[in-house]
Amino acid sequence: MANRSFNRWLPWLLGLASGLLLWAAWPSSPLTLLIFLAFIPLLHLTTLVQHRGTYFGCVYLAMVIWNVGTTWWVGNTTVPMSGVAANVINALIMTVPWVGFKNIRKRFGTTMSYLALIVYWLTFEYIHLNWEFSWPWLTVGNIFAMHPGWIQWYEYTGTSGGTLWVLIVNITIYTCWQKRRQYSLPVATFLWKEGWKPAAAFIIPFILSIITGVSYWTHKPFKGGPRPLSVVVVQPNIDPYDKFADGAESQQLEKFMRLTRQMADSNTAYIVWPETALFPRGAWEHELNEQPAVQAVRNMLKQYPNAKLITGATTLKRYENKDEAPYSSRPMDGGMYFDAFNTGLQIDTSNLIQIYHKSKLVPGVELIPYSRYLKFLDNFALDMGGITGSYGRSPGVAVLENNTQHIKAFPTICYESIYGEFVAEHVRLGASLLFIITNDGWWGNTEGHRQHLQYARLRAIETRRWIARSANTGISCFITPAGDLELPQPYWQEAVIKANVTPDPTFTFYVRNGDLISKGALIFCILLLIYSLVLRFTNRKAYVERT
Known part of the structure; x- marks a missing residue:
């Protein structure tokens, strides 16, 4: 029995x-x-x-x-x-x-x-x-x-x-x-x-x-290749549920600049801020140069003439009529439409701002799957970034070009860093450095942010690229091409770190051929x-x- x-x-x-x-x-x-x-x-x-x-x-x-x-x-x-x-x-x-x-x-x-x-x-x-x-x-x-x-x-x-x-x-x-x-x-x-x-x-x-x-x-050719670049990574430790509050943007910007000044110097090539660091409530892309936050950043960068800022932002793009608007757009007054994007920006002292749009979106938070066929489903998207409904997916630039240093970089935004073949595609387009800008505080001090950090090490090995990772609440760090962590910062702690990273123009077998x-x-x-x-x-x- x-x-x-x-x-x-x-x-x-x-x-x-x-x-x-x-x-x-x-x-x-x-x-x-x-x-x-x-x-x-x-x-x-x-x-x-x-x-x-x-x-x-x-x-x-x-x-x-x-x-x-x-x-x-x-x-x-x-x-x-x-x-x-x-x-x-x-x-x-x-x-x-x-x-x-x-x-x-x-x-x-x-x-x-x-x-x-x-x-x-x-x-x-x-x-x-x-x-x-x-x-x-x-x-x-x-x-x-x-x-x-x-x-x-x-x-x-x-x-x-x-x-x-x-x-x-x-x-x-x-x-x-x-x-x-x-x-x-x-x-x-x-x-x-x-x-x-x-x-x-x-x-x-x-x-x-x-x-x-x-x-x-x-x-690996240690001599005669690209020289190391000085990169500063900022971890501001801003509560993600507070950062989108009305009136908080200027205080947060001051914090970003204060932390940056602690490590940046005349040799700094890149400064990296996390996801949605700028314009948490959104800013029109055709007006970015007029934004007070951009002007303040440029004034700061005058102290570091070789530096470029890589930062997350929420940006908005306007379309004059429905015919030119993609399916993810939403109507506004005057018969026009607009898209909201989770964006990566490259800002320097010039008037040129390079704009990358996140394309691997989180289902249910940034994207309602196949909502183009059932438009009403966009109303069920979670509000996790000041924007309800699906984010836009119209492409921006594929990689960010640094003509001063003659290199290209890819600003992987949050969830995108778990997609190996996607990251490899952008390396194949010329990215010799990888940045990860993320906001891992949505789920609190759980395994979520720790797992997300660990997965980034796989992208370093697959592409043999240095990674500079800026997380709003942690864990920010540098990752070597062998997947080793350097200077990891504790979760829920304000920090700023600096390291020399070496761009690499060569392609691995995985980068050349995919999965x-x-x-x-x-x-x-x-x-x-x-x-x-x-x-x-x-x-x-x-x-x-x-x-």
Whole structure:
């Protein structure tokens, strides 16, 4: 009786175990190695459970625990239900590859199903990066962000290489365990014949990382290349829920300039302020040069003639009529339309202001997915930046040009820094330095801002670029091309830091070619789905002919 009761609850215990392992392994937990065991309970669940409803329920339980355990903080806003919806819906989407894995296992057998699981999961992650419901926070390859020494080969594969590594190790450990249960061989013989497979899958990437890291530093041209530039990063520690209040803008600007003067000097090439540092309530782009804040910044920059300010801002763009207005625009008096943008600006002592518009927008906060088809949905956007409704996505400049230093830089804004291929595209356009300007205080002192910091280290490795990161409430820092943190500042503390960073004009394999692993998986996924449909149709036709 007890055994029957245990067997009834075993599938649910497996789902629970997988969810807990995934949560326990995720940054900023030190238990990263648990990820190499985290999917094994779900693999055994697929073998054990035949009932579709039970299988789906157990997998969904694992995904919910994983989502809630690692990203519960997305609900730590003025609208807590937004976080509940995000975790519940994202967990549901994450079950799709596992349901596909189960179906392939029934029809094509064990070996083919493992290949299908890898293909389906990589395809899911790639789609989740590129559609408007995008939420790639739990991309499996992000798991190694705290350990850049393990993944120096990300300069070839990006995070999809880490996802592939995790899946292969979990599958090889599970298949090895299954064979051990089936065959009663001496331990030494079994390890010789089967145990080496998971060991090799686990160890080889560590060796490749060492080789890649040594190769990078050995072949890097230290002489004759671009000279280091002095960069000042400001962390003002302004409460994000207060910064958009009426009348607060001038006091905040004074604080930015005061902190800047503590570190800036005649050698400073860049000064970096965080997301929405200027014009929190919005400023018209065609009037930026007349803005008092811009004039005050220029007066400050006269003391540092070589410096350019990279700063976040909220800007507005006007369209004369509906025909020239994009779908994200909203009406205003006089038959005109306008767009609001989360913007990165480059300001110097000249009259030229370079404007970059954030294009990877946070679903539900800055973007209502596919609202161009259902316009009324814009009313449901959360007000997290003084602007309700979706932000605009009309492109500004792709990179910020510094003609004085003959370099280009990319001002990655907040959420954009978790998109590896997106950042690589802008490096390919010439960006030899990366800046991240962000406002990580919306969710309080939770894992949110710590995870966001760690993910930035992956962008440094993939592109081999220095990163200067300015966060409104922390954690501001510099990140080396090897993914190491320098001068990280505590959360919720006012700070200003300075370091020399070296622009790099060379391209990594990942920058040149993009995410080849995910694109290959997508092709295989399409072929596999076509083959399954053809086989189902031909089998049904043969059955009809026989009857």
